[in-house]
Amino acid sequence: xxxxxxxxxxxxxxxxxxAREYLDELIEWKQRPVExxxxxxxxxxxxxxxxxxxxxxxxxxxxxxxxxxxxxxxGEKHGPYKYRYYxxxxxxxxxxxxxxE
Numbered sequence: 117x118x119x120x121x122x123x124x125x126x127x128x129x130x131x132x133x134x135a136r137e138y139l140d141e142l143i144e145w146k147q148r149p150v151e152x153x154x155x156x157x158x159x160x161x162x163x164x165x166x167x168x169x170x171x172x173x174x175x176x177x178x179x180x181x182x183x184x185x186x187x188x189x190x191g192e193k194h195g196p197y198k199y200r201y202y203x204x205x206x207x208x209x210x211x212x213x214x215x216x217e
Contacts, residue, residue: 159175
């Protein structure tokens with residue numbers, strides 16, 4: 117972080133304004149809410165169950181990963197299970213299984 121600060125300190129006002137604009141856009145992009153279009157097709161949002169926490173709570177049927185299980189071939193998945201979808205610090209979407217948080 118110190119190298120970034122040192123480089124910024126050497127910039128003129130125009131370059132700093134450009135950097136500020138870029139940073140504001142980057143922060144906004146990384147903090148954008150999870151939209152229904154971002155979620156997997158089978159995920160069904162669960163009302164307003166976020167309790168002030170970041171992300172979107174969904175019910176989702178999933179495969180278990182066992183190649184011998186029928187969920188892998190016949191399409192009958194396990195669940196539904198509750199997951200929270202949220203954005204990582206780099207802006208990528210991820211999910212976490214919820215068991216009565």
